[in-house]
Amino acid sequence: MKLTLTICALGGAALLTGCGSSSVAVAPGAPIITTTNQTMNDRLARTDEEWKKALTPEQYRVLREKGTERAFTGEYWNTKDKGVYRCAGCGEELFVSDTKFDSGCGWPSFYAPKDSKVVAESGDNSHFMKRTEVLCSKCGGHLGHVFDDGPKPTSLRYCINSASLKFEAKKEEKKSGP
Numbered sequence: 001m002k003l004t005l006t007i008c009a010l011g012g013a014a015l016l017t018g019c020g021s022s023s024v025a026v027a028p029g030a031p032i033i034t035t036t037n038q039t040m041n042d043r044l045a046r047t048d049e050e051w052k053k054a055l056t057p058e059q060y061r062v063l064r065e066k067g068t069e070r071a072f073t074g075e076y077w078n079t080k081d082k083g084v085y086r087c088a089g090c091g092e093e094l095f096v097s098d099t100k101f102d103s104g105c106g107w108p109s110f111y112a113p114k115d116s117k118v119v120a121e122s123g124d125n126s127h128f129m130k131r132t133e134v135l136c137s138k139c140g141g142h143l144g145h146v147f148d149d150g151p152k153p154t155s156l157r158y159c160i161n162s163a164s165l166k167f168e169a170k171k172e173e174k175k176s177g178p
């Protein structure tokens with residue numbers, strides 16, 4: 001945690017583009033893949049105009065234009081409620097609250113996706129940084145980046161924009177019996 005906080009404190013650029021510079025290795029220009037070799041070709045297809053109608057301007061900027069919300073400004077960076085985080089673009093279940101942790105970065109942070117198939121990764125050399133972009137496998141929406149300074153058991157930190165997510169609180173289970 002100390003390391004994460006140190007990394008997060010470094011430089012304004014990091015605050016604007018996703019904290020940390022130590023990223024999971026993906027070769028620059030490498031094809032977008034998932035761990036199950038699913039390609040992005042079968043993803044949900046929509047035109048830009050359709051996305052603009054379906055999303056808020058901030059969701060469109062982040063999901064479709066690979067934007068980054070400012071740290072500590074998103075809806076879910078400090079959310080501790082139990083539930084599931086769906087893609088704000090297509091509704092796919094991406095992360096669950098059990099894997100969310102306080103990274104100190106100001107963005108929702110998870111040590112793993114709900115399932116390895118629901119996210120895809122791509123090399124990202126923008127903003128003078130070598131990072132690994134995380135996308136929704138189903139709709140191709142930009143979610144954030146993954147870094148290798150996360151906690152156990154994966155040592156990964158999925159640093160995700162709140163604008164890319166839609167939180168759904170876990171419904172309380174009804175008690176059965178008399």
Ligand code: FE
Pocket residue numbers: 087088089090091092136137138139140141
């Ligand atoms: Fe999606």
